[in-house]
Amino acid sequence: MEKSLKSIWMLAALVSAMLCAPAGAHHSFAVFFDSDEGLVSVRGTVTDFKFTNPHGVIRVSVKGKDGKVEEWKAETNSPSILERRGWKKNSLKVGDEIVLEGWRARDGSKYMRMRKVTHGDGTAVGVPFESLEVR
16 A cells, blocks of 8 residues: 555646656746847858757858857747748758847846748748847
């Protein structure tokens, strides 16, 4: 009887932990990104594009003002939202020249929340998230 009760408690604890884990994984836009400072825009070459949940990621090599190459990382919306806005898994490929625009990370790192991506020729990738208020 004691072993069976202990097993039930262990199972309940395990299930509770599994159900709570996804809630802790998600975060608010305002925690990491700063809409008060406006937008940042970089031009560079795609080095990686992950079309994954909960957020996609775009990595771009950008030549800095000093001529040194720096890596920028942009968080996107989830693939389901991107698909509704015209994106596909192959919308960006390694080597593509793009302009990446978004809200910069609060910590000042080379990290942003994507708002808009355009190819080197100026054509937009999907439908830009321009309907959001930008100060």
